[in-house]
Amino acid sequence: MKSGRELVAAVGRGDAEDVTVLLEAGADPDTVTDDGLPVLCLAVGAHDAAVASALVGRGADPDRRLPDGTTPLLRAVDGGSWAMTKALLGNDPLRLPEAERERLIALARHWYERGADVELRNRTGESGPVHEEQGEDGEYDQYEDVARLTLGGFTVRAGHGAILTQLESVFGIVTPVDELVDRALAQGAWPHADWRSAESVLAFRRDPETFPAVTAHRHDPDPGRRLFVLSVFRSYRMQVYLDIWSRQGVPFGKETADVLVAWAMDGEEEDPHVLARVLSTLKQLRHPEMEAVGLRHAGHPSPAVRAEVPDLVFDWATWRTPLGAAREALLLLAADVDPGVRRRAGDALSVADDGSGDIISAIVGLLRDPEFEVRKDTARHIEAVGGEIVRVPAVAEALRAVRDEDASAGT
Structure with missing residues (x-):
């Protein structure tokens, strides 16, 4: 039918607005292309999460079994984009049977542990250089710095660590804190997908074991791991901005403030960049020792540290x-x-x-x-x-x- 051909064309050119209009006008969201695959696979292959989300939101089946035994959702995991995977998971990921959940996790883990570049060579059989460029994964999620790897005409995102972390979380698997921290730091410092994904998952945990296990990494000799702790602390605060936990206040607010004050005052932190982030994170909370913390660092040799002091010694809540x-x-x-x-x-x-x-x-x-x-x-x-x-x-x-x-x- 004409609307089907138009839908294929709109998906092919990545026009999410036209896709939505055509679907609302009655186009079949599971329209197949000339190769016999649903248009959802066309969007997945193009790494177009916005179009995929529009299709799934209006009835496209992400779990449809394809001739090669895969599904559009499995192909999304294969492609390495958490934004795409999230779009196809939809609002009810627990609809999937246990075996299919395990299959998705196993696929993400395989890519992650083997390395996207190594698996890409295996898939394509090519031995030439892998072309790599940085990009953002997702229009709204902003899991920054997800490398796009291309070889032999095949392109993947190197976000399989982020996918693995998020799939484990949505399927109820409590991954050990230290393992998530390792994933966050595997590609270096923030911002990149694995870091942001681990940060998000840890920041939403409310069990009594997670907070002290995260906090323990503030003593790690690697400054990247100490910065990761601060990222999790900042995510607690962001949940209030997003009005998720605002009635209860900042999750672990007092505990976080206490840790930050001790961190700033015990003299262990020698990295000025990390120390500046400690002070910057503390100033978003309330603590009776904030002024003392500020005064301790008013003469610090690093301007990045001194720049945080005014907000600590001045009470912005009262303007006194x-x-x-x-x-x-x-x-x-x-x-x-x-x-x-x-x-x-x-x-x-x-x-x-x-x-x-x-x-x-x-x-x-x-x-x-x-x-x-x-x-x-x-x-x-x-x-x-x-x-x-x-x-x-x-x-x-x-x-x-x-x-x-x-x-x-x-x-």
Whole structure:
């Protein structure tokens, strides 16, 4: 029928919008192509998760047995894309019989343990070089840095570790924490599919064993593993942003904050990049020792670490002007040698102003900073907050100068 031919054409050109329109107009989602395979296989072969999702969402059968004994879902796992596999799993993965679940997991594990490049050579029988390029897997999931490997006209994504991790999770298999951490780090540091998949699975576990097992890796000599711990901690916070666990607050919120404070204060962390991430993660939580943590690192040799201090010594929840050592630290950081540190201090001072001469002098200094971005960012924050400070003559004059400069730069 005409709509069938049109559907095949729309799937072939990767037009998810047209595919949806044709399906809503009555096209058969299991329309077959000239090779006798359903159009869903065409989308899977093209690594087009958006089209595959549109087809499955309107009735295409991902479990249909094909002439070679596979199914579209098995082919999705073969292709190495978790976004594609997820699209074909649908909302009821437990519909699959036990034997089929085991088959999917075994296929993902085979690719992962053997290596996508090695298995690609085996599948194609080719011995030439494998062409590799980086790409993103999924329009919404954003499992970054999934390598696309091509050899002999056959292309796969190297995301089989992510698929294995997610399949185990949705089928109720509790993979040991250390094994998931190993998978996350097998391809190096974030961002890539295996890392993000392991992070996601661990962050959603609520059993009493997982949190301490993840946290134990903060003492690992590999900084990548310590960064992975922080990624899991950040995922706890993201669940609140996504309104998943907001009624209960941040999962393991107190435990996480306690670990982060100890991590920042015990002096073990020597990697400035990791330490900066520790402080950045802590500032998203609440802990009575946050100010003390900030003060401890106000003079740290790394600007990345010092840049996190203003958000720790200034209470953004109450906007109270910091006193004593916290106030002195903010003023000191406003004159830091690093412009990024000065910008972050200026953000806090723009809110913390209490009309005192030292804070006003610091703000005027930032509005006249040698770096334009520092001047512009400080002005933006001051104008957003408003208040009496904008009427202080020295501040008002400096603000006008920044506005004029910004206008000139934009013309």
